[in-house]
Amino acid sequence: MLEAAVKSGDEEYSVGGRLTVGRTADNTISFPDDSNISRNHIEILERDGEYYVTDLGSSNGTRINGMPFEGSYRLGNGDYIILGNSKTLVFQLTGEKDEEIVEIDGEPRSEPTPEEKKRNKTMLAGAGGALVLAMAIGGGAMYMASGSSCSATAKIVSPEPGDTITKETEIEVESDNAGCVAKAIFTIDGTEFASTNSEPFEATIDPKEHPDLADGFDHVLGIVLIDKYGERVYEPAPIALAFETRKVEPPANTTVAQGNSNTAPTATGKKISLVEVQQLSAQLAKKVSPNAAYNLSNKQFLEEVQKKAAEFAQDGNFDKAARYRDAINVGFVREYDIPAAFGYYLAMSRSRFDPGKQGADEGLFRMSTDFVTANGYNGPCGTETLADPKQECASKAAGMYMKAVYTGLFERDAVYAVAAFGKSPADAGTWKASLPANRSDIWNVVKTPEERDRIVRFFAAGIVGENPQKFGLKDRPIAELYKLAS
Numbered sequence: 001m002l003e004a005a006v007k008s009g010d011e012e013y014s015v016g017g018r019l020t021v022g023r024t025a026d027n028t029i030s031f032p033d034d035s036n037i038s039r040n041h042i043e044i045l046e047r048d049g050e051y052y053v054t055d056l057g058s059s060n061g062t063r064i065n066g067m068p069f070e071g072s073y074r075l076g077n078g079d080y081i082i083l084g085n086s087k088t089l090v091f092q093l094t095g096e097k098d099e100e101i102v103e104i105d106g107e108p109r110s111e112p113t114p115e116e117k118k119r120n121k122t123m124l125a126g127a128g129g130a131l132v133l134a135m136a137i138g139g140g141a142m143y144m145a146s147g148s149s150c151s152a153t154a155k156i157v158s159p160e161p162g163d164t165i166t167k168e169t170e171i172e173v174e175s176d177n178a179g180c181v182a183k184a185i186f187t188i189d190g191t192e193f194a195s196t197n198s199e200p201f202e203a204t205i206d207p208k209e210h211p212d213l214a215d216g217f218d219h220v221l222g223i224v225l226i227d228k229y230g231e232r233v234y235e236p237a238p239i240a241l242a243f244e245t246r247k248v249e250p251p252a253n254t255t256v257a258q259g260n261s262n263t264a265p266t267a268t269g270k271k272i273s274l275v276e277v278q279q280l281s282a283q284l285a286k287k288v289s290p291n292a293a294y295n296l297s298n299k300q301f302l303e304e305v306q307k308k309a310a311e312f313a314q315d316g317n318f319d320k321a322a323r324y325r326d327a328i329n330v331g332f333v334r335e336y337d338i339p340a341a342f343g344y345y346l347a348m349s350r351s352r353f354d355p356g357k358q359g360a361d362e363g364l365f366r367m368s369t370d371f372v373t374a375n376g377y378n379g380p381c382g383t384e385t386l387a388d389p390k391q392e393c394a395s396k397a398a399g400m401y402m403k404a405v406y407t408g409l410f411e412r413d414a415v416y417a418v419a420a421f422g423k424s425p426a427d428a429g430t431w432k433a434s435l436p437a438n439r440s441d442i443w444n445v446v447k448t449p450e451e452r453d454r455i456v457r458f459f460a461a462g463i464v465g466e467n468p469q470k471f472g473l474k475d476r477p478i479a480e481l482y483k484l485a486s
Contacts, residue, residue, distance in 0.1 A: 002049070002093045002094065003093070003094050004044075004046065004051050004075075004091070004092070004093055005091075005092045005094070006019060006021075006029065006044065006081075006089050006090070006091055006092070007089065007090040007092060008029055008087070008089050011029075012092075013028055013029055015044050015046060015051060016046070017045070017046050018043060018044070018045050018046070019043065019044045020040065020042070020043045020044075021037075021041050021042050021043075021044075021083065021089065022037060022038060022039050022040040022041040022042075022056075023035075023037045023038060023039050023041070024039045024040065027040065027041075029089070031083075031086075031087055033447055034084070034086055034087060034444070034447075035447065036060050036083070036084035036086035036087075036300060036443075036444070037058070037060070037083050037084045037086060037087060038056070038057070038058035038059050038060070038084070040056045041055070041056060041058045041062065041083050041084070042054060042055055042056060042058070042062055042081070042083065043056060044075070044091075050074055051074070051075045051091070051093075052072040052073060052074050052075065053072065053073050053075055053081060053091075054071070054072045054073075055069075058083070058084065059084070060083075060084035060086070060299070060300060061084065062081065062082065062083055062084075063081075063082040063189075063220075064079055064080070064081060064082075064190075065079055065080055065187070065189075065190035065220075065222070067189055067190045075091045076091075076093075077091070077092060077093040077232075078090065078091070078092070078224075078232060078233075079091045080220075080222070082220065084300075086444060149180075149227075150177075150180035150181065150225070150227040150231070150233045151177050151180075151233075152175060152176065152177045152178045152179075152180055152181045152225050152227075152233050153175065153176050153177065154173050154174070154175040154176075154178070154184065154201060154223050154225055155173065155174045155175075156171060156172070156173055156221060156222075156223055156239055157172050157173065157174050158170065158171065158172040159171070159221070159239070159241060160239070161239040161240055161241075161441075162240065162241075162242075162295035162297075162440050162441050163241055163242070163295075164241070164242040164243070164244055164282075164295070164296075164297065165205060165207050165241055165242070165243050165244070166207060166243075166244050167206070167207070168204055168205070168206040168207075168208075169204060169205055169206075170202065170203075170204055171186060171194075171202060171203045171204065171205060171221070172202065173200065173201040173202065173223060175199060175200075175201055175225075178199055178201075178225070180227055180228065180233075181199075181225045181226065181227060181233065182197065182226055182227055182228045182230075183195055183196070183197050183225075183226040184196050184197075184201040184223055184224070184225055184226070185223070185224040185225075185226060186203045186205075186221070186222070186223055186224075187221070187222045187223070187224060188205070188210065188213070188219055188220070188221055188222075189213075189219050189220055190220075190222070193205065193209075193210070201223065205221070207243045207244065210243060213243035214243045214244050214275060219240070219241055219242070219243060220239065220240055220241075221239050221240075221241050222239075240297075241297075242278070242295070242296075242297030244278070244279065244282075272306060272309065272310075272470065272471060274299075274302045274303065274306060276470065277302050277305055277306045277309070277463065278296055278297060278302055280463040280466070280467055280470065281296050281302075281305060281459050281462075281463060282294075282296055283466070284341070284345070284459060284462040284463055284466060285414075285415070287339060287341040287342075287466075288339050288341050288342045288345070288414035288415075288462075289412060289413050289414045289415060290412075291411075291412060292412075292413045292414075292415070292440075293440050294415060294440055294442055295440050295441045295442065295443075296442070298441070298442075298443040298444070300443060301442065301443040301456070304452075304456045305456050305459045305460050305463070308456050308457055308459075308460035309459075309460040309463055309464050309471070311460070312348070312352070312460050312461050312464040312465075313464050313468075313471040313472075313473060314473075315468075315473050315474055315475050316475065317348065317352075317353070317464065317465055317468070317473075317475055317478065318465075318468070318475045318476045318477070318478055318480070318481075320352070320353035320354075321344055321347075321348065321353050321465070321478050321481055322481060323353070324347070324353065324364060324390075324391045324395070325481045326392075327364075327390055327391045327392045327394070327395040328340070328343045328344055328347065328364075328391075328395050328481075329343075329481075329482070330392070330395065330396075331343065331392065331394075331395025331396040331397075331398065331399040332395065332398075332399045332402070333482075335380070335396060335399050335400075336399045336400065336402065336403040336407065337407070338399060338402055338403065338406060338407065339414075340481075340482040341462065341466070341479070341482065342402070342406070342414050343395070343398075343399070344465065344478050344481065344482075345458055345461045345462040345465055345478075346365060346398070346402075346418065346421070346458065347364040347365055347398075348461040348462075348465055348478075349418075349454070349457040349458040349460070349461040349462075350364070350365055350366045350421075350457070351363070351364050351365065351366055352461075355387070355389075355391055355394065357387065362386050362387050362394075363386040363387065363391060363393075363394030363397075363398075364391050364394050364395065364398070365394055365395075365397075365398040367386060367394070367397060367398060367401070369385070369386060371422075371424075372386065372397045372401075374424075375401070375424060375425070377397040377398075377400045377401050378393070378397060379400070380393075380396040380397070380400065381393035381396060381397060402417060404425045405417045405420055405421075405423075405425060405428050408425075409425060409428055409429055409432060410432065413439075414458075415442055415455055415458075416432070416435075416439065416446075418454050418455055418458045419446050419451040419452075419454050419455050420432075420451075421454055442455065465477070465478040465479075466478065466479055
């Protein structure tokens, strides 16, 4: 008898008759800190010895082996379930499948032997071609793994999760007990693109050969091991990658999951695609954090930046920024060696270059006098205040603050310095200590709405300010103001 389980990381959960997954604690498996996952995301039900997964109307969707589905989907051994483009679960079947007795030519027969299965698959392959192969490696249409005694394992070690593939890339695999493996199939979103018949299991992937993958979303790279009978051996969870090729022009009216538009209108009515949002965000990240590597392919992150950018896409940003050119250039670049782009877009994201007071916060960078005084950032200001029309005090105070956080604490990592803006250096240090060592996957590392909003606003302001023409604006790029005042 087969027993079903779901593996999440190192934890394994028996399905029994029903298993649920979501963000709330009343689920069998819960991810309370992952906002990409809905309160009640999926359920897995056993029906007549088969197991079906159903998406419960989640906000960010569910994919099986990298492919979206509707309604319910019958699971096979080794199928991986991706929740909200964030968490990956692996469905496993163990034990022996109950023998099914059928009559052939009036005589009772049990299930086919492995040799008969192999002949049957050969016949199907001749009739169905690529469709049968896709069904086999996708695992959703037929049960294929229960007959394999092969205990081989494999793990993709390069590229790494979160990498962006911009050129032809070697795929490196570590494997164990692979003597029983007859073939290794490499898949992207569940579809084969390469295979090899012997160790070491290696392949290459070239984004130029997959232009449809340069869509601003994550795609899953997997490896499937096949034994000598054509049975699929259990494969590891896939890794998420982004693809980018500058030669690809996205369709003008592409849509994404849940019916959301893949483009968002700006104030000018011009539409900006998610692919462009990702590319422009990557360019901005290089300017403000030249030594940091970020995964900027998360769909929810890109959609949030896309929406917020439409709010910043107004003519006049250049003229407003030009009023404070000397203050920002001196306060950030000359005094503290902080990239000019960081200073301008930090100000734009926080105040839109309007230094007027809002509550206790004032100046281009929306800092309070109490905060500046308590941390000693008013030292360079002399008799000037944060409200001074020239904004020299506000810029120097913000520059000194960012020297402590951006340069000192986060080692010139602008994204996390932006997220921490408003925290004292001590509090920012405590917050940093709570983060994982690998902070490249921004959207899954930064969880709180307030900190996420700061990051989104910074990228939205930056891509508009750097590329006004992309948004249909007549403005000049703010980058023209970077030159230091004489």
